[in-house]
Every structure is written in C-alpha cells, then in structure tokens.
Amino acid sequence: MTRGIGEHALVNELLPDWLAVVFGVLTQLGDIWFLSLLLASLFLLDTPSRSGVAFVGGAWFAGLGLYRGLKELLAWPRPTAMPLDPEALPGVVETIYELTAFAGGYGFPSGHATSTTIVYVGLASVLTVSTARRRYAAAGTVVALVCLARIVLGLHYLVDVVAGVTLALTLLFGVRALADHRSLDRATVAFAVAIPLAGFYFVTSGAELEAVLILAASLAGLVGWRRYDSTRMA
Template identity: 45%
Template sequence: MSRGLGWFDSFREVAPEWAVVVLGLVTQLGDVWFLGVLVGTLYWRATEDQDEIAAVAGLLLAGLALITGLKHVFALPRPERVLVELGALPETVHPLYEATATATGYGFPSGHALLTTIVYLSLAEHLSVGTRRRRYLGAAGIVTAVCFSRVGLGVHYLVDVVAGITVGLVFLLLAWGLLNRYPTHRGTLGFGLAVGLGAFAAVASDADPDAVLLLGASLGAFAGWQLAVLARALDSGRGPIRESTRLAARAVGAAVVIAALLVTTGYYWPVAVFAGSGALGLAVAVLVLLPVLYRSERGIGRWTRSPSRSQ
C-alpha cells in the first residue's frame, strides 16, 4: 500500500539534476549530527539561559528516542524511488549524494520532520535573539524546507513528514506544559523525558543497537546535568550537599546512574552494543558537565571541601 499522493513523478520530470545536491544540503539542517552540533554549541556557549538550552538538548534526545520507537512500531518502508539516478550525476558529487541524499531504515513517521519541529520551535521559544514572531517564522521556514527536501529527494512520502510534524507538535505541547509547571527543573525534566522515551525505544525496537546507544546517552546526559547543577549550587555557596535534601538527592541520583554506566561498560564488554552504550553515556555526562565547571571559578574546589554557609 502506497502512502504517496502521486505528485513526486511530476516533480521529478521538471527538477534539474543539480536539485538533488541542493535538497541534500538542505536536508542536513534536520540531520541528527547537525542538530546535535547546533544544540551542543549553544549549550557550551550559554551563560544566562543554560537551563533553557539544557532543556532543549533533553527534548532533542527525547525526540530522537520517540522517533526511533515509533518507526519500529509502525515498521513502514520508505518509497522505492529516487529523484536522480546516481549514474546521471558527475562522479565528483557521488560521495556528497550518498552522504546527504540517501536514507535507510523505516520511513514512517519522518524523523527529520519530527526533530526539526521539536528543536527549532524550542529554540524559537527559549532564545532571546530577535523578536519572538521572527524566531517562529524562521523556525517554521526551516521545518518546511527540510520537510520538502525529504519528500523531494524521494526518501519520504508526504504523509510521513506531515505525521512527523504532527507528532512533534503534540510532543512539544505536552513537554512544554510539564517544563512550564516546574520552571526551575527544566533541564532535569528534559533529560528525564529522554531517559523515559529512551527506554520505550529500546523496548519497542527489541533492543535495536541505535536505541540501546541512545538510552545510554540519555542516562549520561541526565547524570551529567545533575552534577552540573550541583557544581553551580556549590559554587554559589548553596552547600554543603549533606545539608540540602535536594542537592543530596541529585548527588545520589547522579552517582547511581554513573555507577550503572560504569558497570555496563565493564561487565558487558564482550557485548559491544551494551558496553558502547555505557561508554557513550559516560562521555555524554562529561560533555554536559564540563561547560559548567569551566565557567565556575570555585566549583571544582568546592567538590573537595564543603564549608558551611547560610543562605
């Protein structure tokens, strides 16, 4: 059963061969690597709004887990079509074409549509660049361009990207409702959603390697953020940990997750995917924690001493 609406053949007849390169480059705006670099860079550079960007990073991981699980639940194939045959292109652009304009795996819903909806609308909501209206118009333009590129390249049907946008919007409404209800815990909630949906993806995919690695990364991000919050609290004089129930809970939670990742990395070493999941989680935890420690002039020192302070 086809999910297409029959317009792709008409588009293919009028589209020039070089269009596949342009669409392939546009589609990178919704690739996981690009979104990860974008959000990661904003997180490392953030000062005042680091909690907001941490929440966006959590929602990115959560969205990636959600789409991974949904693709395995529906298990619908991609279209058996291409915009341009590889042989029709100059050999010099073959690597670029294969890297940007091809796709494998299940096709419904569109992961690019879902992730761009989540990330770019979240950035439009939380960043302070320009006006809110302009940010949303820019986000909507990017989402539209990426979705068109996916359909134009022939790697998705139109219904795939519509479904991806719809799921992304519903997810955002629910997630934002939760984050706005507990505004002082945005980062923790964002990464917590990623852990929960990461577990869903692992179960729904029957422990697919990508889902297992994603769960490890989500756990590491959650633990790293708890350590980052602890470092900031101690640096601002809100300590020692043993005198604060909330800080103690964060410390215990982070310690449990880090210990689990260490055990997974060591004990399951013969099983590459599980060991890799633990190692990836530890690496992500370090990446989440480092920017906070870098900006803290006294944070590292306070981990080794705990003077009593009143607040």
C-alpha cells in the same frame, strides 16, 4: 498500501535533477551530527539561555526515542523510487549526493522532520536573539526546507513529514506544559521523559545498539544536568 499522494511524480515533473544535490545538503540541517554540534555549541556558550538549550536537548532525546520506537513498531517502508535521478549528475556532484541523500530503515514517521522541529522550534522558544517572531519564522523556514528535502530526495512521503512535525510539536510543548504545571525545571523533565521513550525504542528494536546509546545518553543527560544545575544554584 502506499502512503503517497503523487508527490514524487510532481517532483519529477517540476524539478531538474541537479537540484538533488542542493536538497542533499539541506537535509543535513536535520542530521544527528549537525543537531548535536549545534546544541553542544550553544550549551557551551556562557549565556542565560543555557538551561533552555538543555531543555531542547532533553526534548530532542525524547523525540529520538519516540520516533525511532514508532518506526520499529509500525515498520512502514520508505518510498521505493527516487523522483530525481542521481546518475544524471556530474561525477563529483553525484558523489556528494550519495554521501548526503541516502537513508535506510523505515519511513514513518520522518525522523528528520521530528528532530528538526524539536530543535529549531525549541531553540526559537528559548533563545533571546532578535525577536520571537523572527526566531519562529527562521525555525519554520528551516523545518519546511528539511521536510521538503526529504520528499524531493524520495526518502519520505508527505504524510511521513507531517506526522513527524506533529509528533515533535506535541512532544515539545507537552513536556514544557508538564514542567510548568508542576513548577519543575524544564530540562530535568525533558530528560526524565526521554528515558522511558528511549526504553520504548529499546524494546521495539530488540535492543539495537542505537537504542542503547540513546537510553544511555538520556540517563547521562539527566544526571549531568541535575549535577550542573545544583552546582550552579549553590
């Protein structure tokens, strides 16, 4: 069974191969290393949005556990063919492409689409810079670019990234609604939700190291945030 609708053939027909390296760089906006650095930097800034950034971080941990658990449960493969040919690129550019544009594991749902949506849309909802309309427009642009990059690079089908975005929005606003309904701290609820979802990934993966790390990070995030919040409120 294929999940494709001809999107990779269209990419191959419309886009030149040299664009592969551009999309390889763009996809880094949704990589774990970049999102971790972004959230850590924003949290360390002494701003009124620190609790909001913590909420986004907790929601992201929840998303990591959820989409990775679903990948293991469904075990739907990635596309087998690359629409753009890296061998057509100059040597140095091909090396950059190979360092940024390859991925292993299963393909559904898209982890980059899930993570990017949670983090950038989440930050748009909690930061105070500029206007809300501009923040959401910027977030939507980044999400669209990363999702497009995953398709162009042949790492996902369209349905994979659509599922990732849908999953992320449901989780992000679901956690926020739960916290607001019960008048609870959003960051606390986000980290609390992340723990069982990390456990879900732990079970479906057969206790892989990455699952253990996400579970440990979720627990540490909850304990650390509660300790910080209680100190701040004292």
